[in-house]
Amino acid sequence: MSTTALTRTGTELRRAFTEARSGWSWRGWIAVAAVALAALVPFLSLPGVRVDGLANTVYLAVAATGLGLTVGGAGLPSLGQGAFLAVGGFTSALLMAREGWPLEPAALAGAAAAVVAALLSGGVVRLKPAFVAVSTWLLAWLVWLFLLAFPSVSGGSQGLIVPERNLLGLAATPTVHFEVALALLVLSAVGIAAVRRSAAGLELSALRQAPPLATSLGVRLGRRRLGAFVASAFIAGLSGGLAVQLASVADPAAYDPFLSFKLLVAVLLGGAAATLGPAVGIAVLGLIGLLADPLARVLQLPLERFDTAVAAVLLLFVLALGGAGIIPWLEQLRPRAERRKRQVTVSYGDAEATGGPADTVLVAEGLRKAFGGVVALDGLSLELARGRTTALVGPNGSGKTTALRLLSGTEQADAGRVLLGGRDVSEASTHERVRLGLARTLQTTVAFAELTALESVLVGRSVRRRHGGAIRAALATPSSRAEERAAETAGLEALALVGLEREADTPAPELTSSQRRLVALAAALAAEPDVLLVDELAAGAGAEELEHLAGVVDRIRAGGVALLLVEHNLRLIRLVADRVIVLAAGRAVAEGPVAEIAETEVLRSAYLGAQRL
Amino acid sequence: MTIALQVLISGLAAGGVYGLFAAGHSLMYRLTGIVNFAFGDLVGLGIFATLLVLAGTSPVTQSGAHEPRFLGALIVGLVLCVAAGVATYVGIVQPYLARGSTIGWVAGTAAVAFAIRAVIGATFQRASYVFPDPLPFHRVGSAGFIRVAGAHVEARAFFVIGLALALALGSAWLLERTRFGRALRAVADDAEGARVVGVPVDLFVALAFGLVGALAMIAAIAAAPGEAVSANTGTLLGLKGLVAALAVRFGPPLRAFAAGLVLGVVEAGIANIHLGSWQLGPSYREVLPIAFVLLLIAAWPSREALEERE
Numbered sequence: 001m002s003t004t005a006l007t008r009t010g011t012e013l014r015r016a017f018t019e020a021r022s023g024w025s026w027r028g029w030i031a032v033a034a035v036a037l038a039a040l041v042p043f044l045s046l047p048g049v050r051v052d053g054l055a056n057t058v059y060l061a062v063a064a065t066g067l068g069l070t071v072g073g074a075g076l077p078s079l080g081q082g083a084f085l086a087v088g089g090f091t092s093a094l095l096m097a098r099e100g101w102p103l104e105p106a107a108l109a110g111a112a113a114a115v116v117a118a119l120l121s122g123g124v125v126r127l128k129p130a131f132v133a134v135s136t137w138l139l140a141w142l143v144w145l146f147l148l149a150f151p152s153v154s155g156g157s158q159g160l161i162v163p164e165r166n167l168l169g170l171a172a173t174p175t176v177h178f179e180v181a182l183a184l185l186v187l188s189a190v191g192i193a194a195v196r197r198s199a200a201g202l203e204l205s206a207l208r209q210a211p212p213l214a215t216s217l218g219v220r221l222g223r224r225r226l227g228a229f230v231a232s233a234f235i236a237g238l239s240g241g242l243a244v245q246l247a248s249v250a251d252p253a254a255y256d257p258f259l260s261f262k263l264l265v266a267v268l269l270g271g272a273a274a275t276l277g278p279a280v281g282i283a284v285l286g287l288i289g290l291l292a293d294p295l296a297r298v299l300q301l302p303l304e305r306f307d308t309a310v311a312a313v314l315l316l317f318v319l320a321l322g323g324a325g326i327i328p329w330l331e332q333l334r335p336r337a338e339r340r341k342r343q344v345t346v347s348y349g350d351a352e353a354t355g356g357p358a359d360t361v362l363v364a365e366g367l368r369k370a371f372g373g374v375v376a377l378d379g380l381s382l383e384l385a386r387g388r389t390t391a392l393v394g395p396n397g398s399g400k401t402t403a404l405r406l407l408s409g410t411e412q413a414d415a416g417r418v419l420l421g422g423r424d425v426s427e428a429s430t431h432e433r434v435r436l437g438l439a440r441t442l443q444t445t446v447a448f449a450e451l452t453a454l455e456s457v458l459v460g461r462s463v464r465r466r467h468g469g470a471i472r473a474a475l476a477t478p479s480s481r482a483e484e485r486a487a488e489t490a491g492l493e494a495l496a497l498v499g500l501e502r503e504a505d506t507p508a509p510e511l512t513s514s515q516r517r518l519v520a521l522a523a524a525l526a527a528e529p530d531v532l533l534v535d536e537l538a539a540g541a542g543a544e545e546l547e548h549l550a551g552v553v554d555r556i557r558a559g560g561v562a563l564l565l566v567e568h569n570l571r572l573i574r575l576v577a578d579r580v581i582v583l584a585a586g587r588a589v590a591e592g593p594v595a596e597i598a599e600t601e602v603l604r605s606a607y608l609g610a611q612r613l
Numbered sequence: 614m615t616i617a618l619q620v621l622i623s624g625l626a627a628g629g630v631y632g633l634f635a636a637g638h639s640l641m642y643r644l645t646g647i648v649n650f651a652f653g654d655l656v657g658l659g660i661f662a663t664l665l666v667l668a669g670t671s672p673v674t675q676s677g678a679h680e681p682r683f684l685g686a687l688i689v690g691l692v693l694c695v696a697a698g699v700a701t702y703v704g705i706v707q708p709y710l711a712r713g714s715t716i717g718w719v720a721g722t723a724a725v726a727f728a729i730r731a732v733i734g735a736t737f738q739r740a741s742y743v744f745p746d747p748l749p750f751h752r753v754g755s756a757g758f759i760r761v762a763g764a765h766v767e768a769r770a771f772f773v774i775g776l777a778l779a780l781a782l783g784s785a786w787l788l789e790r791t792r793f794g795r796a797l798r799a800v801a802d803d804a805e806g807a808r809v810v811g812v813p814v815d816l817f818v819a820l821a822f823g824l825v826g827a828l829a830m831i832a833a834i835a836a837a838p839g840e841a842v843s844a845n846t847g848t849l850l851g852l853k854g855l856v857a858a859l860a861v862r863f864g865p866p867l868r869a870f871a872a873g874l875v876l877g878v879v880e881a882g883i884a885n886i887h888l889g890s891w892q893l894g895p896s897y898r899e900v901l902p903i904a905f906v907l908l909l910i911a912a913w914p915s916r917e918a919l920e921e922r923e
Contacts, residue, residue: 077719079650123911129715131918134648134859135910137723141852142903149896215922261723268720309731312724319709319721410922430922 012478035186042175048290052174052246057286058181059243062188064266064278066235069192071264072272073201074228075208077129080121080136081236082260083143084114088237090153093160093250103165103172107241114237117143118230125225140257147252159251162244177246181239185279188235193275195231198473198480199462199487202451204228206459209448216410216442217523218434218463258308265315271325280326285311360385361562362438362531367406367416369399376402378586379416384531384562389553391565391573391594394583400566401443403583404533407564408440409433421530434463439529443536443566445516447508453519454504457491460523464490494522498552514545518552531562538569550575574598615764620881622761626770626836628877629777632870633832634854635861636781637825639869642858643801644818647706647718651725652826653851654733655701659694659830660744660837660847661733663687667745670737683747687834694830695823701725702822707815726848733844746838748772773836780828781870788866797821829854852903860906862915876902 042051067081088110095101095109117139124135147154154160170176195201203224206214215221244250262285263278270281288310296306318325362384369377377399384390392400405411407418409430417426420436428436439460448456465483472480495501498518503511511519517537524532538549546569553576557563567573573580573594580597582590590597634653641649649655666686705725709717751757753768760766788794796817799807808814833850857872884898893901910918 071716077716079719079723121907121911123914124907126920127910127914127918128920129719130642130646130648131859131910131914133650133715133719134855135907137650138852138856138859138903138907142900142907145903146900149898149900211920212922221920221922258727261727264720264723268716272716306731306735308727309735312728312731315720315724316705316728319717319724 008478012481016476016478016481035182038182039179042178050174051178055174055178055181055246056243057282058178058185059239059246060263060266061279061282062181062185062239063236064263064270064282065185065188065192065275066232066239067263068232068267068272068275068278069195069228069235070232071267072274072277073192073196073204073208074125074225075129075204076125076136076225076229077133077264078136078229078232078260079133079257079264080139080260081232081263082255082257083136083140084117084233084236085240085243085259085263086143086147086255087117088114088240089244089255090147090160090250091237092241093162093244094153096162096165096245097160100163103167103242103245107238107245110241110244111234111238114233114240115230118233119226122226122229125229126222136260137257140260144252144256147255154252155250157253159249159253162248162250164248165245167242167245172245174246177242180242184239184242189275189279194473194476196275199458199465199484200224200227200473202455202458203462205450206448206456209450210446213442213444213446213448213520214459215430216408216440217460218431218439218527219459220429220431262311265311267325268315269318269325271327271329273324274327274331277325277327284326285314288314361421362407363419364403364407365417365419367403367418368414369402369406369411370414375586377406377413380583380586380588381416382564382581382588384564386530386560386562387557388578389557389563389565389576391567391577391580392583393567393570393573393580398583399586400583401535402586404440404535404564404566407533408438431463434527434529437528437530438533439524439527439531440533441517441520441524441535441537443539445513445520447511447516447519449509451508452505453500453508453511453515453522454488454491454495456508456519457494457523457526458487460494461487461491461526463527490528491522491526494526495519497525497555498522499548514541521552525556525561529561531564532556533564533566535566536568537565538567538572541569541572546572546575570598615762616885618762618764619766620885621878622764622766622770622774624878624881625874626767626773626777626839626877627880628874629774629781630829630832630836630850630873631853631857631876632873633777633780633829634850635857635869635873635876636784636854636866637829638851638854638858639861639863640797640801640825640866641822642863643866644797644804644821645702645706645710647710647722648855648863649701649706649822650719650722650851651701651705651729652829653847653849653854654726654729655697655826655847656694656830656833656850657733657844657847658697658729659690659826660833660842661690661737661844662693663690663834664742664744664842665736666690680747683745690834691827691830694826697729698823698826699819702819703815706822707819726851730844730848733847737844741841741843744834744837744842750838767839769836769839773832773839776835777832780832781867784824784828785867793817793820856903856906859910862910862918 041054063081063085067078070076070078070081088107091113092106092110095106096103101109121135121139124132127135165172167176167180196204203214203219206219207221207224211221266281266285267278268281269284270279271277289307292306292310360383365381367377367380368375380399380403382390392403394400402411406413409425409428413426417424419425420433420438423436425433425436425438448459451459465487467477467479467483492501492504495504498521500515500518500522503515508516508519521534521537537553538546541549549572553563553565565573565577577594579592580594581588582597590600634656638648638652641647641652663686666689667683701722705721706718709721750769750772753759757768758765759768788798796807796812799812800814800818804814829850833847853876854873857876858869860876861868861872863869879902880898883893883901884895886892
């Protein structure tokens with residue numbers, strides 16, 4: 001058994017090596033060369049460049065790179081990264097100065113303290129961006145005011161003196177610090193790049209671009225964002241914990257909220273979208289600082305104030321140019337690669353014939369929801385069976401969308417329950433319900449602004465992935481890579497099912513609104529649901545499109561999915577639905593086979609209402 | 614008991630100023646959905662412009678101001694403060710709102726904040742300044758302190774509390790009764806709708822950004838001679854306003870004002886009150902309320918603060 005494991009590991013390693021080699025390009029060599037050159041800098045004794053200042057700048061770049069994950073990856077406008085640097089720095093300094101700890105464990109303890117701080121304030125990642133900005137700004141002030149108010153902790157205006165230490169067995173000279181900081185920078189950049197390309201990174205990016213759409217596909221907003229926030233705090237805490245020994249003093253004045261702002265400026269200056277952007281931003285700020293020094297002396301201005309103003313003005317300038325940052329600008333200069341054409345050979349056969357015993361998979365009993373005094377849904381019960389299409393119709397405001405929200409868990413019902421495969425999921429979150437096989441599409445045609453059609457579908461697939469976690473992806477474990485390939489195949493299949501396999505690599509915003517609806521449908525399908533709730537699939541569809549949609553719905557049903565269509569288009573309903581439920585004022589007023597219901601007066605009066613001519 | 618009264622009155626005086634900053638923050642948020650991180654510093658700019666006109670950058674004595682000159686200086690400061698507020702909206706906030714870029718206005722207003730602080734710091738290089746007092750409070754009671762039910766209270770405190778209340782209620786009346794105020798409330802409810810029915814949204818919102826600064830600045834200047842002012846004064850007042858506004862989730866301005874009053878009293882209480890031998894002391898005055906509000910929003914966010922989910 002161990003031999004098979006060994007052989008498998010060997011095969012996987014060889015495959016990984018081949019893939020890495022085919023993925024390697026001149027850019028890879030440039031990166032390696034740049035790092036090697038940078039590592040030599042302390043030995044060159046450049047004029048006017050001090051190694052300790054340089055090492056400190058690289059530590060800052062590490063913290064900024066971490067912030068890049070929060071800002072660029074998760075889309076959280078954090079004004080508080082400096083707080084984590086301070087927490088890491090002072091924890092480490094206190095442990096070294098008062099408890100006599102060695103540097104490495106002290107710095108790790110600093111990182112752990114930063115993680116604790118991030119977890120304590122981590123609830124804010126669930127908030128709207130404006131609230132995230134305020135909360136992180138307050139965090140930066142809180143830490144600084146704390147350091148000022150408690151000289152017993154922070155050493156007051158002199159700061160805490162940090163004793164000499166060894167780093168990785170060598171005396172911690174500025175040069176050693178520089179090399180360690182550089183290694184840390186490379187490690188965190190590579191790690192963050194891997195995470196951003198992983199399934200978790202795709203989820204983060206989906207959450208950044210369209211939170212409602214991503215959460216409806218079962219992506220866990222709080223968990224994913226918290227992950228990014230905490231990881232970025234860890235990186236800052238570690239670099240703060242190490243940097244404080246380099247400075248040989250932990251000075252509260254160095255951690256005022258401007259530090260957090262400076263880190264954000266670096267991220268935006270270098271480009272939040274690029275992993276290396278923040279480090280480039282720090283480098284630019286450092287260079288400007290070097291040039292600003294003599295200028296400030298000539299103008300006889302206090303240096304630190306001048307630095308602040310320069311950073312602020314620079315940022316305003318970049319923002320005014322509508323800038324995405326330096327690295328994205330450079331990338332725009334490069335001729336864009338041809339969009340690769342994908343050969344798709346996926347067929348979605350009508351595997352299972354319709355008919356057969358239709359087992360019920362979803363039961364809703366007495367669902368009720370009131371908003372204030374308005375009863376939106378008043379005791380709706382329904383059953384959905386595999387391979388059956390049920391249509392939910394009714395005039396605007398009759399409670400159709402509310403019904404979908406209660407079924408999918410975006411709203412909690414006031415009364416009633418939902419059973420999925422016999423299991424009560426009334427209390428379960430959207431994520432949990434999607435995982436158990438209850439997927440849903442939204443009425444809007446909002447698309448993920450920066451994803452292709454296939455990537456959008458893969459967001460829906462993420463709920464089925466078990467090895468897609470950030471750490472596994474960063475290490476590119478065999479299981480995570482195998483899953484990556486399987487997910488792509490499943491995504492293409494789902495696209496093929498809705499007839500959009502040719503658009504797999506088209507950016508989602510370039511799709512027409514009816515194509516976007518189909519992509520959203522494919523994304524929901526990629527979660528391999530047993531039950532699929534579809535909101536207004538045929539809105540605005542022409543006659544030809546309707547035929548196509550009917551075909552798509554029939555193929556999905558043939559795959560054994562229980563479908564619930566909320567639909568205004570009666571033609572589509574006639575084409576595909578087995579049963580119809582007519583809603584009026586939150587109650588089911590009629591239910592039965594399409595042919596039957598279509599003839600009755602109930603449908604007309606409820607559905608057409610006053611519009612009847 | 615006398616301590617409690619002293620704490621209450623000095624707390625309300627500080628809180629009245631916080632309250633006007635909080636009300637300004639909440640009004641700006643409700644109008645645009647943004648948080649103006651430069652708010653405190655914009656007011657600080659007005660305060661220091663007043664000081665510059667009054668006395669230059671040299672230190673002054675507290676009673677060195679004559680009334681006409683003070684009035685002129687105050688007007689210069691107010692005009693600058695309003696103009697800077699309007700410019701911040703037009704130059705920084707509005708473009709990014711139109712583009713839908715959150716990071717743009719967050720970083721932009723923060724940049725304005727730090728730029729103003731740098732300018733003030735470079736012009737006024739001492740650690741702190743005494744703000745001249747046009748009103749002869751030092752002649753009231755014994756050197757400006759009066760006895761109320763056994764407690765020594767600064768006479769100025771009553772003036773600040775009264776002024777802050779008058780400003781808050783006055784602007785609430787303005788929002789409620791005037792055409793301008795009603796238009797602003799319409800914008801807060803539905804900016805697009807207001808635009809459609811002919812409200813000059815950008816003009817009115819820009820004016821509102823300027824005027825909330827003027828209100829906060831008047832209160833801050835009324836309180837300023839009580840203690841030393843520095844480049845951090847405006848920043849910290851803006852921060853306190855933000856804490857109070859966040860505590861009520863940027864609710865209606867009057868509620869934010871009330872939260873500011875509470876924050877002032879709580880701070881004074883933390884600094885002064887001891888229960889038996891247990892006392893927190895002044896070190897905790899600034900950090901505890903911020904930590905509390907931060908934990909509150911992290912653990913129990915209200916619905917309106919949560920990210921949209923469909």
